[in-house]
Amino acid sequence: MSNRAFTRRTLLGVFGAGAAGAALAACSTGSTTGSPSGSDGSGTSDAGTYPVTIKHALGTTTITKAPTRIATVAETDQDLLASLGIVPVLVPATSWGGNSRKSTDWFDAAIKKLGKDYPAQYNNADKLPVDEIAKATPDLILATNSGLTADDYAKLSKIAPTVAYPGDPWGTTWQDSLELVGKAVGKTGEAAALKDRTQKQIDDAKAKYPQISGKTATWLYLDPTSNATFSVYLPLDNRPRMLNEFGFSTPAFVETLQKANDGKFYADISAEKANTAQADVAVFYVTAPGDVDKLKSDKLLGQIPSLKSGTYVAAADNTISLTMGVPTTLSIPVAIEKFVPDLAKAAEKVS
Numbered sequence: 001m002s003n004r005a006f007t008r009r010t011l012l013g014v015f016g017a018g019a020a021g022a023a024l025a026a027c028s029t030g031s032t033t034g035s036p037s038g039s040d041g042s043g044t045s046d047a048g049t050y051p052v053t054i055k056h057a058l059g060t061t062t063i064t065k066a067p068t069r070i071a072t073v074a075e076t077d078q079d080l081l082a083s084l085g086i087v088p089v090l091v092p093a094t095s096w097g098g099n100s101r102k103s104t105d106w107f108d109a110a111i112k113k114l115g116k117d118y119p120a121q122y123n124n125a126d127k128l129p130v131d132e133i134a135k136a137t138p139d140l141i142l143a144t145n146s147g148l149t150a151d152d153y154a155k156l157s158k159i160a161p162t163v164a165y166p167g168d169p170w171g172t173t174w175q176d177s178l179e180l181v182g183k184a185v186g187k188t189g190e191a192a193a194l195k196d197r198t199q200k201q202i203d204d205a206k207a208k209y210p211q212i213s214g215k216t217a218t219w220l221y222l223d224p225t226s227n228a229t230f231s232v233y234l235p236l237d238n239r240p241r242m243l244n245e246f247g248f249s250t251p252a253f254v255e256t257l258q259k260a261n262d263g264k265f266y267a268d269i270s271a272e273k274a275n276t277a278q279a280d281v282a283v284f285y286v287t288a289p290g291d292v293d294k295l296k297s298d299k300l301l302g303q304i305p306s307l308k309s310g311t312y313v314a315a316a317d318n319t320i321s322l323t324m325g326v327p328t329t330l331s332i333p334v335a336i337e338k339f340v341p342d343l344a345k346a347a348e349k350v351s
Contacts, residue, residue, distance in 0.1 A: 049186040056144075056180070058153040058164040063140060066186055071133050071160070073124070073143035075104075076174065079328035080181045081142075082110035084190055090136040093121040097318035097325075104322065106330040130155045144180045145172035145238075145326075170265055171236045174198075174327045198329045205336045206247045209344035217248035217343070218279040219324075220304070221266065224294035227301050229268045232277065234258045237265040242324045242332075243283070246340055248347075251279040271300035280350045281343065282306035285321060286314045311349045313342045 051064045071090040072078045078091040093102040101108060102121060111118055122132045128148075133141065133156065141162040147169045148156075156162040163184050165172045172180075175195055182191020206212070219239040221231035233239050235250060235258055244250060253276055257267040269277065282304060286292060292314050296302050306312050315321040323335035 049188070052183060052186070054163050054180060054183060056164040056166050057168075058148065058150055059157075061157075061161045061163050063161045063184055067138075067140035067184070069136070069138045070140045070142060070185070071136050071138035073128070073141060073148060073156075074146040074177075075326050076145040076172070076177045076328055077142040077181055078119070079104075079107055079110070079326075079330040080178050080191075081185070082107060082114065083194055083329040084182065084185060084187050085114060086185060086187075087111060087114055087116040088119050088142075089138060090120045090122060090133060092124050094322070095123065095125050097322035099319065104319065104331065106323075106334050110330055128152050128156075130159075134159045140184060142181060142184065144177040145170065168236055168263055173238070173241065174329070174332070178329065194329055198332055201333055201336060202245055205340050209247070209340060209347075211344055211348045212247035215248055215280040215347045215350055216251040216278075217243045217281040217283065217347075218251050218254055218277060218306075219243060220277070220282055220284040222284045222295055222301060222304075224291050224298065224301075227271050227298050229270055230274065230277075230301060230304075231266045231268050232257055233266050234261060234264060236263070238327050239283075239324050242327050242335070243343070246343065248281065248343075251277075253278055271298075274300050274303040275305065277304050277306075279306055280311060281346045282312040283343070284312065284314060285318070286316050309349070309351075311346050313346050315339075 050066060051062055053060060053062045070081060070086065070088040072081070072088050073092065075092055075094060078088055081088050094104055095102065097104075099105055099108070101118075108118075120136065122129050130152070138160045141156050141160050143153075143156075143162060143164050145165055148162075148164050153162055153164055163180055166176055166180065178191050178195050179188075182188045182194075217240075219233040219237075221233070223230070232254060234254065235241060235244075240250065240254070257269075261267045295304075296307060302308065317338075320334070320338045323331040323339060327335070
């Protein structure tokens with residue numbers, strides 16, 4: 001992944017190990033000697049399931065006994081652990097879209113409900129801090145939806161059994177991450193039940209907002225200060241995936257871009273071809289007041305069909321946007337409450 005791609009990926013709300021694999025000592029926001037993790041946050045798990053072997057894109061990992069000190073590389077995994085009643089000892093900070101703790105409100109609420117100490121954090125916005133992870137002495141490292149490189153994986157595996165993503169970097173669905181995490185921590189049955197409950201919430205939202213069904217939607221990256229190109233998130237990314245899960249279809253132009261950019265999570269388009277981004281609804285981020293007006297008045301970007309028709313969602317709340325960028329069993333209910341209604345309003349405007 002290029003530096004430009006990694007910067008954009010991090011900026012727009014998906015975190016994990018980047019392209020660089022060198023060790024970096026970063027500042028922690030808490031002690032790395034926190035409470036042990038386990039199925040109830042106390043170090044217990046279903047010992048009868050071990051040893052367990054998990055195959056993933058970077059190799060095969062065997063976990064010989066129930067882990068009690070888990071570190072995460074992908075933010076997805078810390079949410080899933082908390083959903084299963086497990087408090088990790090070390091997690092990445094949420095640098096984009098996070099709260100004052102550099103976390104998320106939904107993760108904080110889950111930890112508070114468990115009544116356990118808050119895990120230590122580290123910054124991995126530029127490089128994976130292997131040395132800092134090692135200092136936390138984990139006995140399991142989870143990176144099921146990350147950009148972990150082979151070099152990163154080799155270094156982390158010397159610290160503790162490490163579970164990477166099953167397919168493409170950054171391309172793991174919340175369902176697959178949940179299954180991997182559940183297997184790694186000896187909670188396969190609980191993970192399956194949690195998946196069913198979360199899926200029902202999604203299905204109920206689809207039923208509540210039928211105006212979304214049959215409409216196409218695209219998630220864009222638009223910069224009103226640099227209008228030479230714009231970017232389209234492809235189906236490998238969880239943002240458009242979640243649009244699909246809530247009932248939208250993938251536009252034909254995105255399917256064409258996906259074929260030409262296999263294994264990538266976004267594609268750049270010349271602003272001169274903005275009118276080719278044909279979708280009923282467009283979703284994009286805005287970072288300053290007046291951004292939407294600037295985009296609409298731009299002679300090139302203003303030609304994006306859904307921008308012209310007013311059938312768009314300009315996501316100004318980074319925290320809520322994060323619920324779609326990092327979908328988990330904790331964040332999806334927040335997205336249903338605070339983000340999906342806006343999607344439905346945009347869909348309702350489609351003639």
